[in-house]
Amino acid sequence: MDATYAFLASLVPAIAGWPAWAVVALCAGLPALVLFHFMALAPLVYVYGERKIAAFMQDRLGPMRVGPYGVLQTIADAVKLLFKEAIYPRGVDRKLFVIAPLLVNVGAFLPFVVIPWGARLQPADLNVGVFYVSAISAISTVGLIMAGWASNNKYALFGAMRSAAQIVSYEIPSLLIILVPVMIVGSLSLQDLTLAQAGGLQNWFLFRYFPIMPVAFVCFFVAALAETNRAPFDIPEAESELVAGFHTEYSGFFFSLFFLAEYTEMFVVSAVTTVLFLGGYLAPHPTLQQIGPLPMGWFWLWFKAWSLVFVMMWLRWTLPRVRVDQLMYIAWKVLLPIALVLVVVVGGLVLVPATADGFPWDRYVGWPLTLLVVGFLFMVMIRALQWNRHREQELALPGHGAAAVGQVPR
Amino acid sequence: MKQWLEDIWEGFFTVLVGMRITWRHLFTRSVTLQYPSVKWPLPPKSRMRLFMKYEDCIGCGQCVRACPVACISMKTEKRPADAPPIWASTGQPIKLDVTAFDIDMSLCCYCNLCVYPCPTFCIYMTPEYEFATKDLTEHLYRFAKKDAQFLTEDPKSKAAPDTPTAPGGSPPPAAPAPSNPPAGPAGA
Amino acid sequence: MSAATPGTWTSDWESGSLDTDEMVLNMGPQHPATHGVLRLELRTDGEIVRAARPHIGYLHRCFEKHAENVDYPGVMPYADRMDYVAAMGNTLGFALTVEKLMGIELSPYVQTIRVLMAELQRIASHAVAVGTYTMDIGAFTPFLHLLRDREKVLDLFEWTCGARLLYNYNWVGGVSHDLPDGFVRAARDLLREFDSVTHPELLDLIIHNRIFVKRIANVGVCPPELAISHDLTGPNLRGSGLARDLRKDFPYSGYERYEFEVPVGKGQYGPVGSCFDRNWVRVAEMRESSKIVHQALDRLERMEKTDVHEKVPKRVKPPKGEIYFRSEAPRGQLGFYVVSDGGINPYRVKVKSPCFTAMSAFHHLAKGLMIADVIALIGSLDIVLGEIDR
């Protein structure tokens, strides 16, 4: 708020004379307007990006027809969906049918309140920031179940039940792993979390406590994937089994609402992961933080979040779908134990006080653990080589292995 | 415990292997062609739409009998004796007037069985595939012409002897040597 | 899993004995993962399928009735349209049956062309089978990579005989067109690229992917006795561990001159005979087929060209009699029982379709699976509804 005031005051000095309510309206309204436009229009770019990335990964061109290189394709889709007739099949519970997509969108848009785009570029710096984000994103689960139940269709009901089970069971590991950076910093507010990682790349949580934090990052990313029904966990709308899961019966504007919510939630989750592990709006090197008068914090947050979204898309077009019971196995038998171990280990490390001269315990205590982990990796690397040799015999061509895979057609 | 660890590692490892391949495919040239602007070069023998040269048809009906789905319908009348003698371009005299010759391409199964028994090679498949129409009846092609110019003198006597005399039985449609193998199959 | 015990099926299906909480889910004829027009009536208890009853016949085009009203060459286009994904296999089967009935012996050149075309078609057909299977399980990219390579094989077919899907290429007594020159070089380029890039990539990207393996490793396990009793053939039988391949046991059209192995399900990631084994056998068979095509191309280069219409009779009229002949189509043993009464139209043509018999074992294999596994089971049996319904 005051940052925009100072910025506007330097542009138009006459602003000081305005009445108080006008100034507040302008300084709060302007960033909110910009932020809202970014939130609403970004998914259009993500849909286009996803289709192009998927196309190039599959050796095809993707949308090329509408606008140069198909840039206007998503806008055309959005307009088409707006004008398509929203069909309400018979036996549909009309009220629930309409409220469900709205609720899903509420759960997707509200976390933007706490995402820090800059030192002061944050709509509201709640001191319960991270806790607020996971609480709000649980609302969209309610929306999914309502959508599944209201559309009076067996497949939709299956999709809704599956998505409820999936999101609930992945909420627990992700909450536990959120504890890890929060314990280190001691505060829930996203602003403090980011500032604690100030001072360049090596200070990001991802690279501190070497073996623990990367594992935490990967587990949190997997849990985030499951929460947004993406990539290997997109069981609720599994095309081959459930036709289209909970939004089978939706068409027209409501269908686009579900799409909007999915892509926004993808961005929100990767933004939160960036703040927790990749140092939010902090530049890799302090000098890059500011270019002339313009703070570049928002660019860095957007760039890191977008690269995580790219990895999500990359995973979607590589991996097959996981079955429902395997999904539960991963959530309860794999992610949960790892999360618990992480919380215990980091809890112990945090208790070890940095000595008087500020010896950075947290930076070095990780190394003995590294030896342990490297030993484990070495043993399993042998297993991987064995796996590679067994694949070679199967191809029955000596020396065929990875070397020949290097050539690419044309 | 070991199985649990191995599951995780193998899951992680194979996911990375898969991602490496899709990453490399990001930079491979894509193979799709933008259809209306760029058209696939069809090989010479491609069997798309049937065509029949009315001037050469001697009305024998071999193609009607050979067609498994009976999509060719033909009506012929005896040529009156005093009518001027006419020949097909391959040397057979035409004794029947083909009053109607319709091929219903909506019924045709593109099997090429009608091309082989034709003694004068007058029915053949052209590589023209863009004949979609709004009304199905427009797929019924009529080849009988009122003002057809037939050959009035025997091409065999006039032309050099090397004109392709009609070989007995089904003429072998041995593949004409295509000048250059189209880009498609060479995978270039 | 003993053979179908009679009398148990209909009794527990009466509505009276249905306990209340079970739900009949209708995986209808129009469904993305049923490989055609197949309707599955699943009695599910939550996600677990208690009983499955497949309904077929939506794509029945009366092939056997048509075959009785058309002459022998006219049956070929109809035979093409039975298994429209592997049309060469059907026409080859019917052509061999009638030639055996008439006692026609073909020149080695034409036999080699037929083997070459059949094996190229096997690669293209398995590409579709494995591709749609990975898409059923959720991975979309391998499907498009395999389709890109299938298009290259179809280009070769189009260059030779003018059609891309339904060729009418195998005739009784020969083939319709000779190979254009330059075909051997183009086929070699295609296969070199297939062996060095596509096949290893397919293995790395999806076949050995942990999630894919976990999804299908111990699903729909079919013991050898059930496979034999239900006449599962081809990759479905070899997946259950029996190395039975007609090209080796009863070689036809010159297959004894090529050396290739018969891949068998080894149960690498679970019991032998699971969905993974059937799928893995298809992937391994693509390699074997490319080996055969390499050998066939070598033989073609050394062999002198004979006219492909040399043995084609002007009027196909087999003598009175009957014959049953099986050939190894990509989906299994395709049997033709042809009864001829000496006329130009066949008196009776009965087709034993491999997918039809594979589907007859479906309700045994589908008991106790989850819904996602039912999709995996259909994909692994690799059924084409055109061939089931004929």
Added chain:
Amino acid sequence: MDAGAIRDALALKFGERITSADLEAGSPFAVVRTDAIAEVAAFCKAEPALCFDNLMCLSGVDYPKQTPPRMEVVYHLFSYRHRHSFALKVQLPRENPAVPTVESVWGVANWHEREAWDLFGIVFTGHSDMRRILLPDDWEGHPLRKDWQDPEYYNGLHVKPTPQMVDRVLQGETIGVGPFDFTPENRHVEEP
């Protein structure tokens, strides 16, 4: 074992219930009396020397013109262990033919027999699920019989496609396209 040895083994076991056999036909077969087929089938599968564990194909054939006019069910058997094949035939009257089922011997017979019932009308007594398999359940008649006439209507749908075009031509509308004056060159003809 070749066909002759198989025929002798069967004749030895069943005597006169194997009525005749033809070993020179394309696929050698033996004709079995109708009521003995289940027994013969079970014996073919159980006997270690024969061990026909695979029913390759079960087909119905209709012979109205032969004397006596009959309908046949042909069982083509194959043994995976001995790799030999043989065929059994059962001859039935053309009016309401009935054969005991062999479903308990080979599981695949379940579907083959349903198809024979569906297209030929051959009833297999003792079959667990005798329903139509290919045709709609309420279809009357069995199409593959030689004396089959296409019905005019099925649930109000035309069975034989009515030539709509003929009706439009009768109303005077000229349909179809052509004649053509251009002549695309014929690429199939052999260059001299």
